Amino acid sequence: MGMMQEFKEFAVKGNVVDLAVAVIIGGAFGKIVDSMVKDIIMPLVGKIFGGLDFSSYYIPLNGQATGLPLAEAQAAGAVLAYGNFITILLNFLILAFIIFQMVRLINKAKRAEAPAAEEPAPTPEDVVLLREIRDALKNK
Template sequence: MIQEFKDFIAKGNVMDMAVGIIIGAAFTAIVTSLVGDIINPIIALFTGGIDFSGWFYPLDGNEYASLEAAAEAGAPVFAVGSFIMAVINFFIIAFVVFMLVKMVNRVKAAAEKPDEVAPEVKTGPSELDVLLEIRDALKR
């Protein structure tokens, strides 16, 4: 059983997956910081700093000053604003990831593109043209 486990771990695809998960975790931190620290403040500048996370509806009928106060009181709430902010952040993150993937694909395509060979310059008629001329001359 131990040998079988060693064989499983030693397979290349398991190691590739592990590396992918680690890189993915680091990439998640970068994208989260990009969205939270750079893009969201720019959006807040244009929207006047609208923060939907304060929109909530307590289900127990009481009034609370904030979502945090309702959470401290243990009140059940519909945190509609938090959901809206999560959806907005999802679309922002999805767009950022889309742009990054597009950029990486462009770089990959440029790296895989073979060196362009200068087209041959024809100095005269091709072999086919000469043969066609001979044929036509013989017909005449």
């Protein structure tokens, strides 16, 4: 029964629950960014570069024809799907930039929320008196 109790204590700790929520939200957010890249950004980039779909760019590695769609080429043999890699890399860069901006805003909010630095405690009277005596002795 001790191990179950330990697991229960571990599972209800704030950090574990926060981590679980972050993973779930991060997964959903990743899908949103993936859709944004795949459905909005890459078609615009393709249109700018002549109406091409980057995700279908590949280099066949077994000598097959290059006119096939990517899925058929992959079924026919090994291919180097660099267009798909470009799409996923762009997805990652956008996601990393958005997360960076979120962390930056959170840090800025924490700094604004942090209490002002406290004034140093006043020097005790006996220390002040000893300093005055020392200074008086130095001047003689």
